[in-house]
Amino acid sequence: MLVRETYPDVDVAALLEKHFIAVKVNAGKDAGRALAGRYEVRAYPTLLITDPKGEEVDRLIGFRPPAKIIPELKGIIGGSSFAALKKRVAADGSDLEAVLELAAKHQERGAYEKAEELYRKVIDAAGAPAELRRQAEGRLSLAVYLKSRGRDASALEAYFEKSKDGPDGLEQARILLGHHHRAKDDGKLARVAEYLLRHGRDRADAGSLNAVAWDLATKDEKPKLSLELARKAAELAPEDAAILDTLAVACSKNGLHKEALETQRKAVRLAPEQIRKELEGRLEEFEKAAEEHGGKRTVRL
Amino acid sequence: MTPIALLLAASLPAAEGVKFLEGTFDDALQAASKTEKLIFVDFYTDT
Numbered sequence: 001m002l003v004r005e006t007y008p009d010v011d012v013a014a015l016l017e018k019h020f021i022a023v024k025v026n027a028g029k030d031a032g033r034a035l036a037g038r039y040e041v042r043a044y045p046t047l048l049i050t051d052p053k054g055e056e057v058d059r060l061i062g063f064r065p066p067a068k069i070i071p072e073l074k075g076i077i078g079g080s081s082f083a084a085l086k087k088r089v090a091a092d093g094s095d096l097e098a099v100l101e102l103a104a105k106h107q108e109r110g111a112y113e114k115a116e117e118l119y120r121k122v123i124d125a126a127g128a129p130a131e132l133r134r135q136a137e138g139r140l141s142l143a144v145y146l147k148s149r150g151r152d153a154s155a156l157e158a159y160f161e162k163s164k165d166g167p168d169g170l171e172q173a174r175i176l177l178g179h180h181h182r183a184k185d186d187g188k189l190a191r192v193a194e195y196l197l198r199h200g201r202d203r204a205d206a207g208s209l210n211a212v213a214w215d216l217a218t219k220d221e222k223p224k225l226s227l228e229l230a231r232k233a234a235e236l237a238p239e240d241a242a243i244l245d246t247l248a249v250a251c252s253k254n255g256l257h258k259e260a261l262e263t264q265r266k267a268v269r270l271a272p273e274q275i276r277k278e279l280e281g282r283l284e285e286f287e288k289a290a291e292e293h294g295g296k297r298t299v300r301l
Numbered sequence: 302m303t304p305i306a307l308l309l310a311a312s313l314p315a316a317e318g319v320k321f322l323e324g325t326f327d328d329a330l331q332a333a334s335k336t337e338k339l340i341f342v343d344f345y346t347d348t
Binding site: 002007008009010012013016017019020022023024025026027028032035036039041044045046047048051052054057076077 | 317318319320321322324325326328329330332333334336337338339340341342343344345346347
């Protein structure tokens with residue numbers, strides 16, 4: 001994904017060229033394995049940033065599209081690296097912006113307790129600006145959820161209820177959608193789905209709507225909701241083949257065979273190599289079903 | 302490559318994306334200490 005989507009980007013390339021020596025290390029081979037061990041790299045890809053002496057400055061764990069990695073790298077260059085933030089917070093614990101940024105870095109590393117401690121520091125600080133406190137509360141609700149390995153959503157729910165009319169309920173809503181779906185809590189699922197149908201606005205929202213829509217469609221559950229979620233996901237990401245594929249399946253489950261066919265044709269046209277065959281297979285089934293049963297049969301998956 | 306294609310290729314700006322150092326992490330350390338740049342290490346696995 002980095003190779004296909006992020007590294008060919010001209011702005012990413014220009015930024016790395018100007019400020020970094022970029023090198024690839026295969027952690028599956030001898031020398032690479034030793035280096036990964038030395039830096040305690042546990043997930044792949046990990047993008048490790050060091051100074052010229054090899055001291056770790058920061059690390060980014062997991063795939064990053066250009067739009068995400070560029071501001072992160074700029075932050076690292078501009079003095080908001082993990083190492084720099086730790087120094088800033090150690091020197092001045094009342095620098096709440098730095099505390100909040102550092103907490104987010106700990107959270108990304110999976111150090112949820114440390115993140116939680118720092119978020120609480122921001123929330124409890126006398127005179128903390130309302131905007132910083134609000135951000136800390138939102139991030140804290142996520143940290144608590146992640147720390148519980150997805151079992152305890154109460155903090156997320158509380159924050160979502162409190163902030164859903166504000167600018168940042170979407171992140172909580174995306175996670176809660178999947179959570180309520182897995183927990184089979186239909187009432188809560190319907191409410192969060194409605195919220196995302198109304199307010200969803202970007203690819204992250206599309207991704208979470210798509211995941212639940214696909215699961216419902218392929219399990220023959222709640223066909224109407226599955227279709228609504230898939231439609232919204234496709235509206236937000238109209239060129240995403242996997243999302244169109246979900247919409248086509250949801251259409252088929254709702255008896256909309258013509259739309260299923262048209263949507264799947266578009267999905268196949270846009271499909272990247274690794275999923276094209278699967279989508280073509282489904283297109284054939286949609287075509288057969290439409291021909292053989294005059295559009296009345298739904299495709300079995 | 303024909304001479305014309307060669308000429309074109311030579312005159313076009315490079316558009317191949319991120320250029321990774323062909324070498325080890327130690328090579329990157331050396332290169333970074335000369336240029337005072339940071340090092341960006343992409344740890345990956347084949348699987």
